[in-house]
Amino acid sequence: MRRKIVAGNWKMNKNVIDAQQLMVQLLSYKNNHTTNCEVWIAPPALYLMMAKDIFEKDEIGVLAQDMSEHESGAYTGEISAGMLESIDAAGSLIGHSERRQYHGETDSHCNRKIKLALDKGLIPVYCNGETLEQRKAGEHFEVVKNQTEVALFTLSAEEIKKVVIAYEPVWAIGTGETATPEQAQEIHAHIRSIIAAKYGQEVADEVSILYGGSVKPDNAKEIFSQPDIDGGLIGGAALKVEDFSKIIEAFNS
Ligand SMILES: O=C(CO)COP(=O)(O)O
Numbered sequence: 001m002r003r004k005i006v007a008g009n010w011k012m013n014k015n016v017i018d019a020q021q022l023m024v025q026l027l028s029y030k031n032n033h034t035t036n037c038e039v040w041i042a043p044p045a046l047y048l049m050m051a052k053d054i055f056e057k058d059e060i061g062v063l064a065q066d067m068s069e070h071e072s073g074a075y076t077g078e079i080s081a082g083m084l085e086s087i088d089a090a091g092s093l094i095g096h097s098e099r100r101q102y103h104g105e106t107d108s109h110c111n112r113k114i115k116l117a118l119d120k121g122l123i124p125v126y127c128n129g130e131t132l133e134q135r136k137a138g139e140h141f142e143v144v145k146n147q148t149e150v151a152l153f154t155l156s157a158e159e160i161k162k163v164v165i166a167y168e169p170v171w172a173i174g175t176g177e178t179a180t181p182e183q184a185q186e187i188h189a190h191i192r193s194i195i196a197a198k199y200g201q202e203v204a205d206e207v208s209i210l211y212g213g214s215v216k217p218d219n220a221k222e223i224f225s226q227p228d229i230d231g232g233l234i235g236g237a238a239l240k241v242e243d244f245s246k247i248i249e250a251f252n253s
Contacts, residue, residue, distance in 0.1 A: 008238025
């Protein structure tokens with residue numbers, strides 16, 4: 001059985017007081033409800049240690065939003081896989097489209113980061129997805145295939161099973177426009193078939209593939225009910241416990 005996950009990407013939001021308040025609310029929610037999926041959050045790096053303190057029994061998994069492609073050294077502003085390991089973080093987002101768009105990150109960078117994360121026992125949450133222009137040009141299947149191959153295909157079968165993939169079509173991020181459940185399912189099945197072609201169906205069936213892009217309380221259930229969609233990577237709707245909890249509950253019904 002592959003992991004079912006609802007993960008919240010807080011991006012660059014909340015001051016320390018508001019971040020702490022939301023973490024405490026999430027802990028209380030988690031302690032008072034049974035959930036049918038794992039719950040993870042990716043707060044800004046500054047709040048990772050606070051998150052580890054608040055979720056001291058790992059009630060909620062704590063992810064970084066990014067990590068360095070280098071092991072250590074003179075890389076001002078970066079945090080390393082080893083640092084994340086040392087605070088017992090669960091893993092890190094890697095290759096989010098905003099990192100690609102504003103920081104020039106490519107799938108080759110992602111490949112190096114994913115290797116480093118795995119070497120430190122962290123879960124890489126590898127994000128990919130096509131832009132609106134690429135979808136309009138009918139290139140989305142090819143784009144996602146290339147991304148997946150470049151970022152992941154140097155891994156062994158044992159390694160790739162530990163990766164979580166988040167398909168996030170760029171045109172659906174923060175726009176209120178979601179891929180339809182059918183559009184998302186089609187790409188998720190495509191990604192799984194690409195992995196199956198290289199590593200075999202059994203390996204592909206173990207890789208969790210999350211959908212991200214304007215997931216909200218009112219569309220989560222339909223999206224999560226698709227056979228190849230194993231959960232969601234949630235942006236805006238992860239910033240309020242009322243919305244995030246409803247998305248988590250989309251797994252319960
Ligand atoms: O980028 C996302 C999660 O990583 C999705 O963001 P939104 O849910 O705000 O569209």
